[in-house]
Amino acid sequence: MNEAVERAVGLLGDLARPNAPLGEATTYRVGGPAAALVEVVDEATLSTVAAVVTATGVDVLVVGRGSNLLVADAGFDGVALRLGEHFSQVDIDGTRVVAGGAASLPIVARRTAAAGLVGFEWAVGVPGSMGGAVRMNAGGHGSELAQTVRRVRVLDLATGEDRWVPAADLDLSYRHSAVAPSHIVVSAELALRPGDRTQAEATIAEIVSWRRQHQPGGANAGSVFTNPVDDSAGRLIDVAGCKGLRRGTAEVSTKHANFIQVDDGGRADDVFALMLEIQRRVESATSVRLVAETRLVGFPEVLVGELQPQPKVEGS
Secondary structure, three states: OOHHHHHHHHHHHHHEEEEEEOHHHOOOOOOOEEEEEEEEOOHHHHHHHHHHHHHHOOOEEEOOOOOOEEEOOOOEEEEEEEEOHHHHOEEEEOOEEEEEOOOEHHHHHHHHHHOOEEOOHHHHHOOOEHHHHHHHOOEEOOEEHHHOEEEEEEEEOOOOOEEEEEHHHOOOEOOEOOOOOOEEEEEEEEEOEEOOHHHHHHHHHHHHHHHHHHOOOOOOOOOOEOOOOOOOHHHHHHHOOOOOOEEOOEEEOOOOOOOEEEOOOOOHHHHHHHHHHHHHHHHHHHOOOOOEOOEEEOOOHHHHHOOOOOOOOOOO
């Protein structure tokens, strides 16, 4: 535990849980601990955390639902933050929807469809939070968050600034936004369209069925690599002969090549090693360099820095 973390933990007192496992907070179910974890249960706790982070300069990691996160086995030498149930509320007023940063995307999709609103059905297949969706401009099935988000409440833990940011200022592009590591997405406002509830719920059922047929279950974090321009990462990985490829406890899914599955009790470092090997083999076979969609924490910067987002195309 470094000096900044020690100061932060001292100031946070009972709010901080030292040496907290992070693997259990991710869908991969692997990875090391955070030096400390804070469950942000209400606005008062959020204000306290912001003041402590600003005062100490401690490194922070906003975990969300952990559906696009891989933390190294060595862990994270900082304070991890997770928004609690208070920040999972979904309020619907006409076509205006305000969802807390911890709100489950599938729940938002189902609730808006039930209210006769359309434009968010795609999110039923994304097992993340609203905050995570904003951070990576999540999307699927021909749609993405940028099409419906209007503004976002962002708390900058580095400065303490808390404000609503218009979507135009978020720099949203394919799996990218201007949301920084020190930012917490507290809530997001969406503008949806009135539609037919029956049709919206039928669309949701079709998406759920498609995902069950084409994507694996088990311990994974969804798409590992972004799609290159005019192609799909899954197709390229398959062409390179990587389906079923294994490194230690991690294996490329034989059902969908852009998914990596991890054995029970597996290692995050095995997932990262497999990602690098996939990248190497695909580049050797196709001259295309795949880049990570997965958010990587605690791995060597030179390797993480090589994995940059690409322009958007649809496909898997």
